[in-house]
Amino acid sequence: xxxxxxxxxxxxxxxxxxxxxxxxxxxxxxxxxxxxxxxxxxxxxxxxxxxxxxxxxxxxxxxxxxxxxxxxxxxxxxxxxxxxxxxxxxxxxxxxxxxxxxxxxxxxxxxxxxxxxxxxxxxxxxxxxx
Amino acid sequence: xxxxxxxxxxxxxxxxxxxxxxxxxxxxxxxxxxxxxxxxxxxxxxxxxxxxxxxxxxxxxxxxxxxxxxxxxxxxxxxxxxxxxxxxxxxxxxxxxxxxxxxxxxxxxxxxxxxxxxxxxxxxxxxxxx
Amino acid sequence: xxxxxxxxxxxxxxxxxxxxxxxxxxxxxxxxxxxxxxxxxxxxxxxxxxxxxxxxxxxxxxxxxxxxxxxxxxxxxxxxxxxxxxxxxxxxxxxxxxxxxxxxxxxxxxxxxxxxxxxxxxxxxxxxxx
Amino acid sequence: xxxxxxxxxxxxxxxxxxxxxxxxxxxxxxxxxxxxxxxxxxxxxxxxxxxxxxxxxxxxxxxxxxxxxxxxxxxxxxxxxxxxxxxxxxxxxxxxxxxxxxxxxxxxxxxxxxxxxxxxxxxxxxxxxx
Amino acid sequence: xxxxxxxxxxxxxxxxxxxxxxxxxxxxxxxxxxxxxxxxxxxxxxxxxxxxxxxxxxxxxxxxxxxxxxxxxxxxxxxxxxxxxxxxxxxxxxxxxxxxxxxxxxxxxxxxxxxxxxxxxxxxxxxxxx
Amino acid sequence: xxxxxxxxxxxxxxxxxxxxxxxxxxxxxxxxxxxxxxxxxxxxxxxxxxxxxxxxxxxxxxxxxxxxxxxxxxxxxxxxxxxxxxxxxxxxxxxxxxxxxxxxxxxxxxxxxxxxxxxxxxxxxxxxxx
Numbered sequence: 128x129x130x131x132x133x134x135x136x137x138x139x140x141x142x143x144x145x146x147x148x149x150x151x152x153x154x155x156x157x158x159x160x161x162x163x164x165x166x167x168x169x170x171x172x173x174x175x176x177x178x179x180x181x182x183x184x185x186x187x188x189x190x191x192x193x194x195x196x197x198x199x200x201x202x203x204x205x206x207x208x209x210x211x212x213x214x215x216x217x218x219x220x221x222x223x224x225x226x227x228x229x230x231x232x233x234x235x236x237x238x239x240x241x242x243x244x245x246x247x248x249x250x251x252x253x254x255x256x257x
Numbered sequence: 258x259x260x261x262x263x264x265x266x267x268x269x270x271x272x273x274x275x276x277x278x279x280x281x282x283x284x285x286x287x288x289x290x291x292x293x294x295x296x297x298x299x300x301x302x303x304x305x306x307x308x309x310x311x312x313x314x315x316x317x318x319x320x321x322x323x324x325x326x327x328x329x330x331x332x333x334x335x336x337x338x339x340x341x342x343x344x345x346x347x348x349x350x351x352x353x354x355x356x357x358x359x360x361x362x363x364x365x366x367x368x369x370x371x372x373x374x375x376x377x378x379x380x381x382x383x384x385x386x387x
Numbered sequence: 388x389x390x391x392x393x394x395x396x397x398x399x400x401x402x403x404x405x406x407x408x409x410x411x412x413x414x415x416x417x418x419x420x421x422x423x424x425x426x427x428x429x430x431x432x433x434x435x436x437x438x439x440x441x442x443x444x445x446x447x448x449x450x451x452x453x454x455x456x457x458x459x460x461x462x463x464x465x466x467x468x469x470x471x472x473x474x475x476x477x478x479x480x481x482x483x484x485x486x487x488x489x490x491x492x493x494x495x496x497x498x499x500x501x502x503x504x505x506x507x508x509x510x511x512x513x514x515x516x517x
Numbered sequence: 518x519x520x521x522x523x524x525x526x527x528x529x530x531x532x533x534x535x536x537x538x539x540x541x542x543x544x545x546x547x548x549x550x551x552x553x554x555x556x557x558x559x560x561x562x563x564x565x566x567x568x569x570x571x572x573x574x575x576x577x578x579x580x581x582x583x584x585x586x587x588x589x590x591x592x593x594x595x596x597x598x599x600x601x602x603x604x605x606x607x608x609x610x611x612x613x614x615x616x617x618x619x620x621x622x623x624x625x626x627x628x629x630x631x632x633x634x635x636x637x638x639x640x641x642x643x644x645x646x647x
Numbered sequence: 648x649x650x651x652x653x654x655x656x657x658x659x660x661x662x663x664x665x666x667x668x669x670x671x672x673x674x675x676x677x678x679x680x681x682x683x684x685x686x687x688x689x690x691x692x693x694x695x696x697x698x699x700x701x702x703x704x705x706x707x708x709x710x711x712x713x714x715x716x717x718x719x720x721x722x723x724x725x726x727x728x729x730x731x732x733x734x735x736x737x738x739x740x741x742x743x744x745x746x747x748x749x750x751x752x753x754x755x756x757x758x759x760x761x762x763x764x765x766x767x768x769x770x771x772x773x774x775x776x777x
Numbered sequence: 778x779x780x781x782x783x784x785x786x787x788x789x790x791x792x793x794x795x796x797x798x799x800x801x802x803x804x805x806x807x808x809x810x811x812x813x814x815x816x817x818x819x820x821x822x823x824x825x826x827x828x829x830x831x832x833x834x835x836x837x838x839x840x841x842x843x844x845x846x847x848x849x850x851x852x853x854x855x856x857x858x859x860x861x862x863x864x865x866x867x868x869x870x871x872x873x874x875x876x877x878x879x880x881x882x883x884x885x886x887x888x889x890x891x892x893x894x895x896x897x898x899x900x901x902x903x904x905x906x907x
Contacts (some may be wrong), residue, residue, distance in 0.1 A: 160742050160745075175357060188318050188322070192323045193326035198589040199756075203361075224315070229493070230494050231493045235587065237553065241553060245548065257548075288505065288514050289517055333494075364821060366753075366849075371809060416888075419872060419907055426690070430620060431884060445575075448578050450617070453586035456584075457622060458848065459885075459886075483568065483570035616680060619686065623882045624686075625720040628683070647678075701870060701874065708838050709839070709842040716843035744831065747836055751843040
């Protein structure tokens with residue numbers, strides 16, 4: 128991968144936000160589509176996440192909602208529930224953000240997302256803090 | 258419509274958040290499915306929007322993202338871009354929230370949503386403030 | 388178009404279920420993709436709608452729900468709300484079927500569908516019967 | 518959870534329709550988002566399922582179609598194929614309802630749903646009755 | 648299953664394109680919905696895949712994109728990545744086709760699809776050829 | 778907008794592929810979200826469309842399928858049916874590509890897309906060439 132300024136900025140942001148979960152996605156793409164990993168770093172994190180105008184906590188609220196509403200994004204939700212905690216959203220805020228999607232996306236999408244939230248909270252021993 | 262406490266709480270919240278746009282949706286349902294309007298008021302606003310744990314500004318970020326990501330929700334986005342302004346999100350924050358969905362939902366969903374944002378900003382003469 | 392038995396059976400079923408609305412879709416495809424119209428007739432109506440095991444009223448409940456839940460199918464819903472009336476579902480049953488999708492698909496999908504229902508009922512002067 | 522009339526009505530309906538499958542979903546939410554379980558009971562079952570205007574069999578046809586068409590709802594389909602049997606739909610009607618979605622939603626959504634149907638029928642030893 | 652000409656043509660095409668993966672899907676439907684398998688053969692392969700106007704390689708590019716963009720079609724993607732190789736698309740072309748969906752469908756849909764590509768390439772020991 | 782190499786490469790590719798339709802989208806974003814236009818140019822066209830490994834004709838087949846399958850992307854389809862013609866796909870190939878999505882995405886998605894194809898062909902007086 129090339130060491131451009133955009134890539135460096137994206138890599139730092141990816142580490143700050145997604146941490147180990149992000150690194151695992153990048154690593155798992157190396158054998159099949161390393162450029163796709165590079166675009167995640169350069170575009171999603173170097174361009175979009177590095178913008179001003181919203182805090183990282185606000186960006187993670189948006190991310191959680193987009194992934195919940197879209198459906199079929201459980202692996203990405205797993206990374207981004209962790210990311211939401213990493214940037215300082217509380218367990219309660221994460222649960223509320225997912226639950227807030229119910230009137231817009233219906234119970235099935237929200238239940239699928241909430242069970243991912245539950246699994247991450249169990250892994251990080253946060254389940255009592257909700 | 259019955260005047261239960263839940264309904265009253267939901268109606269006040271609907272007026273605070275969606276204002277005229279919300280009232281128009283409720284009115285337009287009276288001839289065909291008044292109970293659907295009642296559920297919007299009681300469940301979406303009386304239950305969900307009235308919860309603690311997130312500010313109304315945070316809830317509108319989540320709403321904008323869910324509607325953008327889901328696609329085909331342009332009429333609801335029109336109401337909720339107005340709602341986002343009503344609860345105090347800045348034009349810049351609204352644009353950023355929609356743009357933040359790009360890596361998750363792709364350009365078409367985001368373009369469709371952004372053109373709704375543009376139309377609402379033009380109506381409210383906010384287009385220079387972005 | 389060829390006059391196979393499957394085509395004939397499909398055409399009769401299309402006329403019985405969708406009537407003029409179905410014929411308009413078929414006609415509008417002749418200049419660009421007549422075979423697509425043929426597949427609608429042969430497969431959707433000659434194969435699927437002609438099966439035993441569900442009544443036409445049950446099939447229209449399923450169709451209304453699938454189109455509501457999927458989103459972005461307002462033109463097809465317009466045809467199939469008419470079809471639902473054609474096969475004997477009451478206005479009340481149609482409204483209830485669409486409203487029943489709310490917990491599964493959320494309010495935006497259901498609102499979009501309900502406004503199609505409203506328009507068809509107005510065209511057929513059924514709006515007081517709901 | 519509060520013992521309101523709406524909650525009681527919803528709980529009875531949930532038990533009648535979903536039975537054990539519904540109870541398991543409610544239980545699994547207690548540690549992370551008990552209010553989400555309460556809304557399933559109060560809104561989905563206490564409000565929507567308790568309405569008149571459609572039989573429970575008609576409601577389950579609508580539910581099966583919405584979940585099939587929407588995609589990514591296999592866990593909810595598992596509960597609601599059981600529910601469809603619980604309220605008296607025959608195995609044949611369930612298979613037909615899912616198959617009827619093919620022209621509207623395409624083969625992948627229908628295949629994913631049909632394999633859930635198959636698994637439930639095997640568990641309930643109904644596979645020969647189709 | 649009946650031995651009509653359309654069925655025969657579809658079966659041959661299914662064997663040519665999907666091979667063993669297609670046969671497994673057909674077999675797994677026999678106990679629950681054999682007619683659904685027949686429609687896959689007759690309509691998807693006997694009608695659509697047997698048309699002129701596009702090569703089988705072009706058709707598989709279209710199939711990969713539709714399944715990637717739609718989401719929740721991982722089992723079908725597994726069959727059709729194999730099919731893409733069977734009709735002569737190179738591993739590189741398959742990776743590029745899936746990656747090309749990123750601006751349209753976003754990273755989560757593309758990542759989910761790419762991990763299916765990776766698994767198929769590993770099974771067929773093609774991972775170094777990308 | 779900055780005149781980086783990536784931007785220049787993307788702009789040339791956008792002009793080659795989308796032409797006037799692409800320029801209109803870029804222009805219409807200037808007042809509300811100019812950076813979103815820049816990302817379309819830099820990422821979608823400067824990065825993805827400029828890759829080797831697929832011809833522009835293959836890339837447009839993939840694009841048509843992704844937009845058709847996803848639903849709610851009619852404005853983008855309008856641009857990309859024109860783009861498909863611009864890079865040398867024949868009217869017949871475009872119709873076949875959209876029709877090929879039927880077994881995967883169902884008739885409603887394909888009908889919505891085909892009516893966009895029809896409108897573009899009429900505008901470019903290609904309707905007899907299908």
